[in-house]
Amino acid sequence: MPSTRAAALSRWPSRLAPWLASGYLALLTVMLPLAPLGASLLFGRLKYLRDYLGFIRRMRVHIAALREGPARHYFEDVMGRQDKVPAEIAGSCVQCGNCCMNKRCVFLEPIDNDRYQCGIYHSPLRRWSNCGSFPLHAHDIARYACPSYHVVRVVGRRD
């Protein structure tokens, strides 16, 4: 039955998301000693290699923050599902750093006391990350207390 099959397919992200998130976090943890090298090559920034131990220290904080929900959110809500976003959202970023895992992202860089910038904003890879999709919906905005973005109109029901 096509409708039953479609319903089953629509449920796969929530079933697989915890496993995929655990696998991703385990991979990041195992690869931690190589993280500065990988990040430098991937994003074309030598500064991660130059501050090898500092990057690993910050990466530990980053992984702990991912473990609190963002890793699962990616596999459950973001990957391949951005087109099902149920809301029309307005606002513009004031660079507070809240949605960057509450300022714990390893790539976040301070501009001044209250503002931050993404150190890998230039990378096309960002497009497929949680960052590239933020904010997905009202919950996304609320959980990081984003001071700018807001839902203008709910477009449809979410799966």
Ligand code: SF4
């Ligand atoms: S929480 Fe909102 S305003 Fe702050 S950095 Fe993220 S998108 Fe920008």
